[in-house]
Structure formats: C-alpha cells, structure tokens
Amino acid sequence: MPAGVQSLTITTAGGTGNADLYYNGGSWATTGSYLQRSTNSGNGETLTISNPPAGWVYFSLYAQQGFSGTTVTTRY
Numbered sequence: 001m002p003a004g005v006q007s008l009t010i011t012t013a014g015g016t017g018n019a020d021l022y023y024n025g026g027s028w029a030t031t032g033s034y035l036q037r038s039t040n041s042g043n044g045e046t047l048t049i050s051n052p053p054a055g056w057v058y059f060s061l062y063a064q065q066g067f068s069g070t071t072v073t074t075r076y
Contacts, residue, residue: 017067
C-alpha cells in the first residue's frame with residue numbers, strides 16, 4: 001500500500017461454496033491470526049480497513065466449504 005491511504009476495501013463475490021475473508025496488517029492472515037474478518041454465508045464478503053499500513057498488507061480466503069469462481073476486488 002502507498003503511504004497515506006485512508007481506506008482499503010476488499011470484496012469477494014460470485015462463484016459457489018463458502019469462502020471467508022481474513023485481513024492482517026503485517027503478516028499472513030489466518031483463522032487464528034487476523035485483525036478483521038468477514039464470515040458471511042456464501043462468497044459475499046467485504047472488509048473495509050481504515051488507515052492501512054504502508055507496504056504489504058495480507059488477506060486470505062478460507063474455505064468453510066469448497067468454493068470456486070469467486071472474484072476478489074481491492075479498492076483504495
């Protein structure tokens with residue numbers, strides 16, 4: 001991420017199954033180590049991070065059940 005970004009939005013949509021979205025600022029996002037998560041049913045997940053850190057940010061999709069065809073979009 002460039003320095004000074006005020007908001008980062010990560011969105012997943014479409015496909016089949018159920019994937020949950022996890023975010024962590026400085027290391028890989030896992031189900032046991034995250035700063036924010038979205039665990040809706042299906043693949044419609046959204047996270048908005050205020051003032052994300054400059055540099056690398058980490059997000060992961062974790063299958064609650066098998067999933068495919070999901071689109072991931074980021075916006076800042």
